Amino acid sequence: MSGAIFQSELSSLIQESKRKHLDVRAAAEKSLGELKALRITSEAQLAADLLRKPSFVEPFILACKSRNTKLVSSSVICLQRLAASHALPPEQLKDVLEALREVTSSGFDVQIKILQTLPSLLQTYASDLYGGLLFTCLDICGALQSSKTTVVSSTASATFQQLVSSAFERITDEDAAADSDTVRKVSIGAGTVRLKKAASDGFDIFSDLCSIADGVGTQRLNPNTIPLVFALDIIVTVLESNENVFQTHHELLFICRTRLAPALLRHIPAKHPFSATIRSLRVLYQLISRQFEHLQEESEKALDLLIHLLELEASQGWKRAACMELLRKLVLNFPLLRQIFLTFDLQEDRKDIVSKLMAALAKIAAEKPTIIGLSHQSTMPARQIDSEEDRPEQAPLEAAGVEGIIGSTVTAESHITGIGNAWSLPKTPCLEQLDKNDASDLPETYIYSMVLDCIYSFSEGLAKFVMPLSLTRSARKRGQAQIDEQFQDGNDRNVSSEESRSAAATPVQEPQKVLRPVSALKLTSNSQSESIRTAAALVTFCWPAFLATCATFLNAALDAELYHNLVRAVQKLAQVAGVLELSTPRDALLTTLSKAAVPPQALQIGQNTNFGKTERYFATKSTEQAELVATQSVSASVIESPVSNKASVSILTTRNLLCVRALLHLGIALGPTLSEQAWFILLETLQEAERLIMLSSRLQVNQNRKLADDVSSSKNGTSPLNLTGEIVAVETASKKMFATSSDYENDAFLGLLRALFSLSTSTGCIDDRKDVASSNPNPAPRHVGRIHQSSRSISGTSIKAATEDNEVLFVLTKTSEIAKSNLQRLVTQPANSSGWSLITARLLQVVRSTFTLADIRLRAASLLDTVVLGTLQILDEQDEQLQRVVQERGVLVLNSQVEGLYQQSTSSLSETSSVDLAIHERAIEALSSIVEHHGENLLISWEMIFKLAGTSFEERAPPFDSDIQDDTQATEIRSRSVTLTSTAFRLLQLIGSDFLNLVPLNHLLDFIDILLLFGRQHDDLNVSLTSTTFFWNLADFLHSSPNHPSLSGFSDVPTEEFLLGKVNGSKNPADVIDSLWLVLLLRLNVLTVDPRLEMRKGAIRVMLRILDASGPYLSPRGWYICLTTVVERLLKSHALLLSNMRKEGLQNDPTMCDEWYASTVAVLEGSINLVCHFSSTIIADEHFHLFWEQFFDLLGSILTNPSLAVSLAVFRGVASLFLSLGKADYRNVLTAEAALKLWINHHPANVVDHFQIESVSTKSHDSNEEAFTAHAEALVRISEALPSVQLGQIAAEDIMKALRKTVLQCVHLPYGSDVQKTAPEQESVISILQLLSRTETSKSTEYFKILFDFIKVACEDETELEMDPSFDWPTKQGPTLLNAQSLSLVAFASKCIDILENNVIRAIQEESLLNTSQTVCSAIIALSNTVKSKYTAKGQRGDPLIWRKATVSGLTIVEAVGLRSYKIMDKEELLALKEIYGSAVELANGILAAGGLVNLERPPEDSVILADEEHDIAAFRRLSLSLIPALTRLKELQVAAPQRMPSDIHRRFVISLFHASMVATPQFADLPSDLFSSPLSSFLRIRPGTIKELAYHARSKIPYLALDTMFKLIAALDDDTMQDAASVAGHLEFAKIVAPYVLLRAAHTFKSFVADQPLRGPMPMPSKLRAEMLHVLRLCLELRSEDGAFLGKPGSHTCLGRDGRRHLRVLYPLIVQMWKVWRRVPRYGFPWIADSDGVEIEKCLQRWVEICGEHWELANLES
Secondary structure, three states: OHHHHHHHHHHHHHHOOOEEEEEHHHHHHHHHHHHHHHHOHHHHHHHHHHHOHHHHHHHHHHHHHHOOOOHHHHHHHHHHHHOOOOOOOHHHHHHHHHHHHHHHOOOOHHHHHHHHHHHHHHHHOOOOOHHHHHHHHHHHHHHOOOOHHHHHHHHHOOOOOOHHHHHHHHHHHHHOOOOEEEEEEEEEEEEEEEEEEEHHHHHHHHHHHHHHHOOOOOOOOOOOOOOOHHHHHHHHHHHHHOOHHHHHHHHHHHHHHHHHHHHHHOOOOOOHHHHHHHHHHHHHHHHHHHOOOOOHHHHHHHHHHHHOOOOOOOOOOHHHHHHHHHHHHHOOOOOHHHHHHHHHHHHOOOOOHHHHHHHHHHHHHHHHOOOOOOOOOOOOEEHHHOOOOOOOOEEEEEEEHOOOOOOOOOOOOOOOOOEEOOOOOOOOOOHHHHOOOOOOOOOOOHHHHHHHHHHHHHHHHHHHHHHOOOOOHHHHHHHHHHHHHHHHOOOOOOOHHHHHHHHHOOOOOOOOOOOOOOOOOOOOOOOOHHHHHHHHHHHHHHHHHHHHHHHOOOOOOEEEEHHHHHHHHHHHHHHHHHHOOOHHHHHHHHHHHHHOOOOOHHHHHHHOOHHHHHHHHHOOOOOOHHHHHHOHHHHHOOOOOOOOOEEEOOOOOOOHHHHHHHHHHHHHHHHHHHHHHHHHHHHHHHHHHHHHHHHHOHHHHHHHHHHHHHHHHHOOOOOOOHHHHHHHHHHHHHHHHHHHHHHHHHHHHHHHHHHHOOOEEEEEEEEOOOOOOOOOOOOOOOOOOOOOOOOOOOOOOOOOOOOOOEEEEHHHHHHHHHHHHOOHHHHHHHEEEEEEHHHHHHHHHHHHOOOOOHHHHHHHHHHHHHHHHHHOOOOOOOOOOOOOHHHHHHHHHHHHHHOOOOOOOOOHHOOOOOOHHHOOOOOOOOHHHHHHHHHHHHHOOOOOHHHHHHHHHHOOOOOOOOOOOHOOOOOOOOOOHHHHHHHHHHHHHHHHHHOHOOOOOOHHHHHHHHHHHHHHOOOOHHHHHHHHHHHHHHHHHHHHHOOOOOOOOOOOOHHHHHHHHHHHOOOOOHHHHHHHHHHHHHHHHHOOOOOOHHHHHHHHHHHHHHHHHHHHOHHHHHHHHHHHHHHHHHHHHHHHHHHHHHHHOOOOOOOHHHHHHHHHHHHHHHHHHHHHHHHHHOOOOOHHHHHHHHHHHHHHHHHOOOHHHHHHHHHHHHHHHHHHHHHHHOOOOOHHHHHHHHHHHHHHHHOOOOHHHHHHHHHHHHHOOOHHHHHHHHHHHHHOOOOHHHHHHHHHHHHHHHHHHHHHHHHOEEEEOOOOOHHHHHHHHHHOOOOOOOOEEEHOOHHHHHHHHHHHHOOOOOHHHOOOOOOOOOOOOOOOOOOOOOOOOHHHHHHHHHHHHHHHHHHHHHHHHHHHHHHHHHHHHHHHHHOOOOOOOOOOOOOOOOOHHHHHHHHHHHHHHHHHHHOOOOOHHHHHHHHHHHHHHHHHHHHHHHOOOOOOOOOOOOHHHHHHHHHHHHHHHHHHHHHHHHHHHHHHHHOOOOOOOOOOOOHHHHHHHHOOOEOOOOOOOOOOOOOOOOOOOOOOOOOOOOOOOEEEEEOHHHHHHHHHHOOOOOOEEOOOOOOOOOHHHHHHHHHHHHHHHHHHHHHHHHHHHHHHHHHHOOOOOHHHHHHHEEEEEHHHHHHOOOOOOOOOOOOOHOOOOOOOHHHHHOOOOHHHHHHHHHHHHOOOHHHHOOOHHHHHHHHHHHHHHHHHHOOOOOOOOOO
């Protein structure tokens, strides 16, 4: 607010009122003057100044009264601003309000400003708006509320309501203020009440509002401006917001009692408009819910009226629904409902309001069964469609009652039968439709959905009130959470498949303690005991009607949520009844849920089903499978089929399972209070539900096929639905219910057991207290029982009898769960009162019954054993008396179970009942568990245990025989059954593992003999194998004793009879233990020759382990006794068996033979390892040599059997033996010679036939590498015991043959490689070769021959080797490199090259060349061949490459020969160099040649080729330094003695250089046909030209190296070189050989240009040819050759000159022709002519002509 605004408004008033409204003008001018006179500093200061000037508002008030539109509009705005700023003087409020009331009929803007002014007045002048001012404001709002403008009307209504609410709020503030004065007195009935200012206003307002509602005159408010509907809305607001005000102000209650309530009771049943009736009901609800205590009589009348209006014909449909909505609200408010029941129903002079209401609900539920879809069971609401074509595919699902399936959208053409929240509820309840004047169409099933809400709210309220009160004070909070959890878990509508799988996969844990509520009626000290009794009375009065209503709706068509709430309501009320100890309503509600859980049509299916199939099903299943079917696995295959056209019948739906779960959770909550009959209801329902689940599983295949046919033939088909989640939830609840039975008192627990056992005739006919052992095993069958009665059972469900076996199976399953949860009770309580006698008697009855299926008997036996073991496991170890009692009781039950199993059977094993054997097995298993957990406190002797273990065999085995052959052919041990044998053995296994120290020594021999029996039986291999392990346990036990076995008491090798006598008769513990230890090993030796491979392996492993563990304790004498008694006997037995079985095994079963060999290998390896490990002790005995001789004889006899594995074991063992003996410093030449003899005579390569069989039979025998390696390694170890010289003298030739076999006949595993690293056998051979190199053998031809062959194998093709007569193959008795898997021998050959190089160099240095020349030549040739293998498949391997290695070694040898040759002056020795350097020429040829590079499909990378070329260039240059001088010197010798040196070595060397100098492969006719004899035969002949592309050599540097070398060979010696005449002559003769090839090489280049260039035309000459031609020209021009090298006919040399340029003149004719061609090449446009090469070529040609012209003589070189 600002002064400028008011100045502007006042100026406007003055301007507008100049003519007609002079009073307004005068007042405005005055106010303007006052405003101008003020000093305005702020808006607050301005408001305070104006508040003190009452006359300032006069122009605005007068302007309002003038009715001028402009004046009024401006004035109202100013008044609103003054009111908002608290600038209106209080004394002017009355005038201002009157002025505003006069202008209420003005325009829209004015009305809005008035409505904005009133809240401002209420806010800033609240203390002044009392009495008339307040009612003036209300009149203004009332007048504006009747405006036709919606905004004005609604705003005026809100403002009116705000004013009324503010008036009643001030009453509260006024009551809180003690200093307020009364302003009036009001009469209320016979008395008066003093009212204060705010209370007086509230009284007047409420009184006038009630008068308007009653239709009578008002005192303060204008009834014409306040409609009835608006007045009722205000009353609802007042009653709802000011409950405390009404309770403290009796005058207001008086109005409600005398005026408002009667008006409502008259108005509601009358035919008033919808809007007025709805608001009347809303006011009535506020009166009843908030002022019930003060308006009891009026509430009684109102409630009775509302219940009456629920009658079908009593009122209109919408009014009936509205009354039902109001009553539903009352039921939702349980404290109010309980107060209503206490006030009316429990008073004799009052009406039964609540009971009448519940009866009305039951009546409504049954009035129109068609609408709610009432049938034999609850289903999903289904839409009725007239057209067959429009029927959706989900109709069967809707009809079947499947949760979550809702029909299509409700339309005018379709009608849905049933109740569902999707279609039964209107968008807005009737009591909330305040914006409508007429009732909208309501769903026909709306009232039924509200009935369901009332039912649920009724039980929910009772449960929330009663259940917390039934707990102790300290546990109420926790108990309430647990109660909510129980209800939530018990009625969870949707169980996902993931939750189901998780529940199935989670192991069963110890059940949690469920908080048990006590009887609420017994809590007399509770402050709400009276309320609890009221709740009990409420249940007693209302449960019949409640039950009738629920029974109706349980068979109606409800959607999933409503059905879930309905079941929840029944469950909660039943739990409340149980807590309140109301057995009748509790059992009735349980019966109702039972009927809903098992529908009658499902029972009819059970009656019409052939249960024989089910019987056969259980008869063929094992105990575990039967249990799985009965509990879990069937949950994955249940079929839920719709009811449609008699095609299929619904067995169980999710709704049935929901009811089952509700029952189970009631059992959890009320278990301790349920009677036997109540338990029978619950258990009978659970039994029938599980039977139907199992039946659904059995009928699944047929149902699937039938449904598939229906789908293909019509649109009504559906597929089976998966109920896994619901079934898992039922199972979980069932387990939890039985788990919580541990909290029951003994009487309640016995009641549960009796109810459970009464479900089956096989478990319901024995007195609970009857002795367990004296019960009749075959009782007479009961033909009539509860479960078999055709009449209604306790639950009221008509149940057709299932088979007896199914009943027993159910009872056993649940008994198992109950017993598991009550083990503590069974242990600590007496047998009769705890249920022990009852449970064991009923289970033994089933076990012994011959009328029961075998599987059921087995399951009962298993359960009985489990109960016995369970009670023993939870015993307190400190309470010895309790332990003894429980153990005796458990053993008594086990004895009763086993007793008499074989009494009626004959001695024949085949006639023994299989079920009896199984029961026997379970008894032994139980006894084993007792021994395991209570072995140290057993009440039975060990003799009984061994005897019981021996009963698993039909008869005892014959006495033990020490003869090996008799042992291997012993009679097979027969057992009663395989499983019984295994079970009995587990008992022995337990004793041997944990309780062996408790067995006396005199019983250990019996234990050993029983173990031998179990080891020899063939029924169970695992048992036999495990028995061998216990031999080790026994041996370990003997070693752990103080008198551990040392064999020190035996003076000689003992016999077996002697040992047995010691065990049975000796009193010396040490002798007994020694004898027992040896007897144990001898018994174990029997198992080492068992026909079963696995058994032999285990026995051998255990025996060797025992010997190894005993080794440190044995003296040298003890070891000798052990070796001769045990080890020697072990080897002899296997040698004899191999000898007898070898032929038969190879002919009939090679696999069997291999298995025996594997066992022999294990024996050999173990025995040899023992000797090696304890060699230092063993060799100390003086008789050791006797065992050693016998030992090698046994090895030789074993090696006569063709087996690589045996050979591997023997020679590997021999190597280990000599290594150990060497470490022990035991060296004996005779011993080594015996071993060497064994090595030579039994090479693994001799194993031919059987190796082939092994290669075919098993992939593990595809290689003989290990055997060959072991054989070679053995020689290395043997040689360490012999002097190296002696080794070469004894068997050098035989060793060479063996080594050749080892390398060339070794077959490796696939994918092996020896390129970078030698194979193991190759490494051993290298060691042997190096060893032999230190003997005279290294100088033999055979020694070098084997090295040559090994190198050759690595580099040459196998086909070439096979055709090579010089290559010495081993005898073709087995696989070799040509026909078996082999390696490359590259790394091996590389090491052979090293050995060869060292030995050859040593021979050169130490021996005369006359003696070693042949060896040196062969070595260089072998290396040359290796060099020539470059770029071949074999040559390109190794690191370094093998050809490089051979190159370096060859160069080294040649250099060594050269060094030796300079020291030799003897011409005879020099002549021996001829052959050596002839082989060196071959080495040079190999270095210069490219090998197989041309033939490679994928050449190496250029970098690789370049590196190899550089290597060869360096190698050739190194070789040239030795080779060329040597060849020159040989030429000298040839000049001196030509008859003794006829050699073509020089020419072969030059020809090699000539071929290597070619840049590209020559064309046809480029070279003469006889290059060796007539190199210049066609020297000047030009071949025909060609433009064919040339094949250039990849190695581009080698040709130039060869060219340079050739030109150097014919170069003239320098004059200053000091050489003798012989050297000069040798050089000249060598140059004469080279000169023709130099001319031919140069001519080849020139003739190719002359022939081919004319055909190229303008095409340039190839760059490589240009470079070659330029290089040749330069070499020719630079060369100063030997003049004598170019002699033709005698005297012809004079024409060529003597200046060293004769070669230029010889080639001049070709230069002339070349010059002509060169001149004809075009000069313009061809840059290759003008480039550096072209210019140089032309210069060289010119220079050539100039040189030739200096001294010219012609010569006919061809003549």
